[in-house]
Amino acid sequence: VSGLTRLVAMLAELEEQLVGCMRCGFCQSVCPLYAETGRETDVARGKLAMLDGLAHQLLADPEGVRQRLERCLLCGSCTAGCPSGVKTTDIFLQARAVLTAYLGLSPAKRVVFRQLLARPALFDRLMGWAPRLQGLVARPASAELGTSCARLQAWLGSRHFRRLADRPLHADIPSRRTAPGRAGLTAAVYVGCLTDKLFPGAGKALLAVLEHYGVGVSLPAGQACCGIPALAAGDGRGFRRLLAHNLALYDPARFDVLVTPCATCAATIRKMWPAMAQGLPPAQAERVRLIAQRTRDASELLVEQGLAPQPADQGRGEAVTFHDPCHLNKSLGVAAQPRRLLAAAGWRLAEMAESDWCCGMGGSFNLAHYELSAAIGRRKLANLAATGAPVVATGCPACLVQLSDGLSREGQKVRARHYLELCAQRL
Amino acid sequence: MSLEALARELAALAGAENVYTHEADLHAYSYDAAVLKEVRPGVVVRPTRGEDLGRVVALCNREGLPLTVRGAGTNLSGGTVPEAGGVVALTSGLNRILEINPADLYAVVEPGVVTAALAKAAAGRGLFYPPDPGSQAVSTLGGNVAENSGGLRGLKYGVTRDYVLGLEFWGVDGGLVKTGAKTVKCATGYNLAALMVGSEGTLGVVNRITLKLIPPPRASRAMVAVYHSLEGASQTVAAIIAAHIIPVTLEFLDSFTIRTVEEYAGVGLPTDAAALLLIEVDGHPAQVEEEARQVEAICRQEGAAGVQVAADAAQRDRIWEARRAAIPALARLRPTTWLEDATVPRSRIPELVAAISDISRRHRLTIGTFGHAGDGNLHPTILLDKRDAGEMARLEEARGELFAKAVELGGTLSGEHGLGLVKTGHLVEEVGRATIAWSRRLKAALDPKGILNPHKAIGD
Numbered sequence: 001v002s003g004l005t006r007l008v009a010m011l012a013e014l015e016e017q018l019v020g021c022m023r024c025g026f027c028q029s030v031c032p033l034y035a036e037t038g039r040e041t042d043v044a045r046g047k048l049a050m051l052d053g054l055a056h057q058l059l060a061d062p063e064g065v066r067q068r069l070e071r072c073l074l075c076g077s078c079t080a081g082c083p084s085g086v087k088t089t090d091i092f093l094q095a096r097a098v099l100t101a102y103l104g105l106s107p108a109k110r111v112v113f114r115q116l117l118a119r120p121a122l123f124d125r126l127m128g129w130a131p132r133l134q135g136l137v138a139r140p141a142s143a144e145l146g147t148s149c150a151r152l153q154a155w156l157g158s159r160h161f162r163r164l165a166d167r168p169l170h171a172d173i174p175s176r177r178t179a180p181g182r183a184g185l186t187a188a189v190y191v192g193c194l195t196d197k198l199f200p201g202a203g204k205a206l207l208a209v210l211e212h213y214g215v216g217v218s219l220p221a222g223q224a225c226c227g228i229p230a231l232a233a234g235d236g237r238g239f240r241r242l243l244a245h246n247l248a249l250y251d252p253a254r255f256d257v258l259v260t261p262c263a264t265c266a267a268t269i270r271k272m273w274p275a276m277a278q279g280l281p282p283a284q285a286e287r288v289r290l291i292a293q294r295t296r297d298a299s300e301l302l303v304e305q306g307l308a309p310q311p312a313d314q315g316r317g318e319a320v321t322f323h324d325p326c327h328l329n330k331s332l333g334v335a336a337q338p339r340r341l342l343a344a345a346g347w348r349l350a351e352m353a354e355s356d357w358c359c360g361m362g363g364s365f366n367l368a369h370y371e372l373s374a375a376i377g378r379r380k381l382a383n384l385a386a387t388g389a390p391v392v393a394t395g396c397p398a399c400l401v402q403l404s405d406g407l408s409r410e411g412q413k414v415r416a417r418h419y420l421e422l423c424a425q426r427l
Numbered sequence: 428m429s430l431e432a433l434a435r436e437l438a439a440l441a442g443a444e445n446v447y448t449h450e451a452d453l454h455a456y457s458y459d460a461a462v463l464k465e466v467r468p469g470v471v472v473r474p475t476r477g478e479d480l481g482r483v484v485a486l487c488n489r490e491g492l493p494l495t496v497r498g499a500g501t502n503l504s505g506g507t508v509p510e511a512g513g514v515v516a517l518t519s520g521l522n523r524i525l526e527i528n529p530a531d532l533y534a535v536v537e538p539g540v541v542t543a544a545l546a547k548a549a550a551g552r553g554l555f556y557p558p559d560p561g562s563q564a565v566s567t568l569g570g571n572v573a574e575n576s577g578g579l580r581g582l583k584y585g586v587t588r589d590y591v592l593g594l595e596f597w598g599v600d601g602g603l604v605k606t607g608a609k610t611v612k613c614a615t616g617y618n619l620a621a622l623m624v625g626s627e628g629t630l631g632v633v634n635r636i637t638l639k640l641i642p643p644p645r646a647s648r649a650m651v652a653v654y655h656s657l658e659g660a661s662q663t664v665a666a667i668i669a670a671h672i673i674p675v676t677l678e679f680l681d682s683f684t685i686r687t688v689e690e691y692a693g694v695g696l697p698t699d700a701a702a703l704l705l706i707e708v709d710g711h712p713a714q715v716e717e718e719a720r721q722v723e724a725i726c727r728q729e730g731a732a733g734v735q736v737a738a739d740a741a742q743r744d745r746i747w748e749a750r751r752a753a754i755p756a757l758a759r760l761r762p763t764t765w766l767e768d769a770t771v772p773r774s775r776i777p778e779l780v781a782a783i784s785d786i787s788r789r790h791r792l793t794i795g796t797f798g799h800a801g802d803g804n805l806h807p808t809i810l811l812d813k814r815d816a817g818e819m820a821r822l823e824e825a826r827g828e829l830f831a832k833a834v835e836l837g838g839t840l841s842g843e844h845g846l847g848l849v850k851t852g853h854l855v856e857e858v859g860r861a862t863i864a865w866s867r868r869l870k871a872a873l874d875p876k877g878i879l880n881p882h883k884a885i886g887d
Contacts, residue, residue, distance in 0.1 A: 019814070023460045027541070039452075039472070040500070048456035049465075053454045058465065064451040084758035096514045249495030313830040388880035 003102070007062055010098045012056035020086045021048045027078035027088070032358040033071065036205060042136055043066040044078035044088045051095050061265065066099045071369065073362030073376075074232060075326035078269075089331075090275050092151035092162045093231050100234025113230040113238030117193075120224040120245070124170060131164045133348040138163070144415055147408040156251045157370055160408035162198050163403045169200035175221035176207070176385065181214025183307055188255035189219040190246075190269065192226060192262035194397035202261045202397060205424035210259070213214055213307040220249040226265040232364050239276065240252060244284070252290040255278055255368040257300045261420055263334075263396035264363070270295040298420060299337035311343035319389040323380065323403065325396035338395050338419045345426040350387040358382070359394075361402035377406040385412060393419040428490045430469050433514075436486060437472045441479045445520065447471040447671035454521055456497060456515045460562075461505040462765055463848055463878045465618035477537065477595075483516050484632050485601025491876050496628050498539060498567030502578040503766055504507075504847025506574060506627050510881050513773065514824070518569050525635070527552050532640045533609050535594055538569025538633045542576075557584035557693045560843065561754070569633045575625035577843035578748075582801030584641075586843065588624040593637035596623060599874045604611070609637055627845050630873050647709035648719040649743040650736040652726040653700045656837040657681075660702040661777040664800050666725045667706075668773070672718050677801030678705040678750050681780060682881070683751075684757065684795040684808075689744035691756035694748050700732070704800065706748050707743075752810070757795045761810040763807070765822060769829055771838030780841035782832040783807050790825040792818070804842035830856060849887030 017195050027044040028034050040046035047069055053059040072092060079088045105113070116123050138148035139159070147160040170192055180186050187210055193201045210217055222370045224245040230238035233394040250258065260266050302308040322339055329335045335356070339349055360366070360376025380403070384392050392403060392414055428436075430448070431741065438446045447453065457465035465469055469492075475478040479805040487494040493513030498508050509515045518539035525633065526535040529552050542556075542563040545723035549556045560566055566576065572594070577586040593607025606619035623631060654660040664677060665778055679705040691694040696703065702727070711787035719736060726734045758764040771779050779794060782788065783805075787794040798805035811818045830840050830853045840850050840857055855863060866885045871877070 016762075017811075022462075022758055022764045023458055023500075024562070025460060025499050025565050026562070027501055038517070038522075041452055041453035049455055049458060050451050053451075053465070058467075059450055059452060059454055064449055068451055083755040084764065085755070298518075 030077040074183045075358040076330040080330040096234030096235045113235045117225045118241040138222045142408040144405040160405045169196045169203040175218040180216030183214040185256040186216035188258040190260040192265040199397045200419035204263045205420040208424045225267045228268040232262040243259045258295045263325040263328035267331035303337040309344045317346045317348035320391045321387040321389040323394040345423040350389040352383040359402045381406045441474045457500040459500045459507040467653040468509040468515040471515045473517040473520045481597040484597045488599045499572035501562040503844040506847035554640040574845040579676045583675045590639045594620045595635040596631040606650040619727040627884035644709035646715040649707040652704045652731040653733045654702045663729040675709045676707045679800035684797045688752045688756045692752040753797045763813040765809040767807045768842045768844045769833040770804040770842030771836040775836040790821040818856045
């Protein structure tokens with residue numbers, strides 16, 4: 001059996017999903033990457049066609065397909081807008097897993113996903129040193145945004161990256177368990193890597209908001225990454241290791257809902273864990289199902305449970321503009337709820353044009369394709385600047401990294417904050 | 428000329444970053460929205476200046492290489508499926524709106540401008556570009572010109588050809604041909620723009636388009652009418668026209684489509700209805716008020732079981748949701764969606780719909796029909812699995828009968844999708860041999876080597 005035949009057999013599992021694409025090309029109108037490049041291989045239709053070509057042996061170079069498949073933000077805009085309901089993001093993640101299994105994982109990714117992320121204690125210890133070292137390689141760029149730029153551009157390019165917090169969240173609050181108050185329910189809290197290490201304030205704001213509304217908290221120590229970077233790299237093994245670690249920590253018997261301040265983590269847990277759970281032992285699969293079913297964005301939980309107060313008079317508050325994270329809006333369908341919380345906290349919403357257009361971050365996409373990522377981000381920056389609001393709020397730390405980078409590079413005086421922080425300030 | 432040499436020459440004139448030769452890139456330009464086998468080009472080039480596009484045309488002609496120009500690749504008849512080993516020229520790098528002139532009511536655009544982008548830019552200047560093909564969110568104006576694209580507003584506002592004031596296009600030898608003007612009137616030379624519109628890329632390559640803009644209507648009113656018989660819906664259409672009211676949209680959904688949409692979107696459609704009409708009138712507020720009342724009365728007179736007039740924007744949106752959901756709802760039923768666009772004089776719609784349901788039954792094919800009742804342009808949408816050879820064979824027979832019926836009723840094979848590769852075989856039934864021979868003589872004179880989008884539009 002030749003190698004390519006083995007690949008074709010692996011791709012055959014995608015056949016039923018691939019055939020659903022009617023090649024209408026409507027994904028061109030929503031794809032943030034295609035809007036920059038105009039290249040068919042950058043848009044979902046082209047990617048599905050390439051996978052179909054590979055599966056039917058019309059293409060002979062899987063590496064070429066993999067490279068093009070990785071030029072994708074995994075923002076889910078195409079999935080949300082697909083007229084024939086093709087689950088593009090699921091297909092792309094599965095295809096990346098197939099191609100990685102066939103072509104292998106790069107040594108650097110192997111170390112990160114299998115050695116580092118999969119060992120949260122070691123990862124946290126290493127990262128614990130980093131805040132003390134970052135002054136050596138970087139100098140502050142914006143105090144307001146907490147960004148730095150590299151002293152030597154060779155490593156980090158022209159990024160203005162968000163500085164690591166002096167103390168990660170887990171150093172201050174390693175675990176917590178509180179009894180439910182008037183809300184009568186307990187929320188498991190999943191913190192997420194970026195919240196823990198870059199935006200502990202957003203994590204603390206979530207805990208404060210939950211406490212304020214009488215929601216009990218169950219925050220277990222030693223959480224691992226949700227697994228989306230491993231999935232994006234096609235590393236199924238690394239993903240399953242992280243999943244097993246987290247499943248052991250989160251016993252559905254101990255909570256009613258699971259909340260996280262990270263839209264990407266929420267979307268991964270609610271959508272990707274079940275989609276990627278094939279082959280798990282039944283007990284684990286059942287746990288994935290229950291956890292996914294109960295996962296909510298904090299704003300979604302508060303609105304759904306009737307806990308959030310009615311919006312106050314909008315006329316006089318300070319203006320804030322809201323950026324919809326793709327994983328919140330397009331993956332989870334949550335858009336009105338965080339706005340409602342902001343309004344209830346006395347903020348005046350100044351909507352930007354295209355608030356649901358991707359900021360260009362895309363996690364590892366930003367690392368691999370920084371210039372494209374920044375170009376997509378500029379459209380967002382122009383839209384948010386046009387509102388004149390001094391603050392931009394969002395619901396995902398990954399978007400905060402991208403927004404902070406762009407705002408800092410352009411020298412804009414706009415603050416970028418998690419909506420939970422803005423709400424917690426006014427409790 | 429070898430492919431390598433060709434790629435080098437294209438890189439020299441359009442920039443190396445704008446020439447694609449990797450198999451994966453070529454594969455991504457081997458299809459459009461028609462259900463056809465992929466045909467892989469030899470090289471793809473993406474010029475970013477009009478002059479470069481002209482040089483690409485001249486180079487292809489010199490070397491005798493088939494050239495297919497591609498906008499968004501949304502064509503439903505295979506018009507942008509290239510020739511094997513040929514050249515594909517993309518217009519996505521030629522997407523500038525060069526001018527919007529509110530005083531003289533026109534816009535000048537490059538061919539790669541997306542239809543909805545021009546409509547939005549025009550609206551931003553207080554003007555209106557009416558043609559709204561179903562793919563307007565992605566389709567390009569160059570493609571709209573090549574296909575003479577229509578849309579929902581055809582009945583009142585016409586189609587793409589009604590808005591083309593002037594064109595610049597590259598002849599096959601690379602000479603720039605100019606026709607029409609920025610003025611409403613122009614009697615200079617042949618009306619070459621009329622020849623180019625709908626020519627499917629077989630006669631020349633569009634470089635710039637001057638499009639007419641109009642003032643937007645100041646008000647509109649939408650309504651939905653439910654019928655228990657097809658005849659009631661059809662008589663309503665006839666009675667509205669007889670009353671000299673021209674609605675901006677007059678859309679039809681058959682019973683199968685109604686049930687499928689309701690199952691998918693749950694918008695509250697009556698699933699026992701035989702037909703649904705979605706009607707919108709627009710214009711001066713006072714006129715809209717009066718016409719909406721008249722249309723409502725006509726619907727009831729002609730036996731509508733229920734008429735609902737939208738009281739506000741939210742209700743209007745709900746009404747149109749049923750039409751917007753038609754394709755997504757139907758497309759989810761089976762893996763393959765084959766969208767036809769047979770068109771008949773509007774008074775013959777009941778006969779065409781009856782013929783479609785007969786064809787569907789005899790050939791054991793699932794067909795949902797919806798479309799533009801006001802202009803007689805229906806979209807029988809055939810749902811099947813392209814991997815099932817038996818079903819595909821039945822599809823071919825069914826299409827043949829559908830076309831024969833459309834022609835018999837005094838209609839046409841294609842209202843707005845063009846003939847591309849999938850209908851040229853039936854052209855003779857509609858226009859006869861002499862027309863095809865004349866068209867081919869024209870083609871041979873303008874494109875002696877036959878390199879411009881071979882086989883399309885008139886076949887060979």
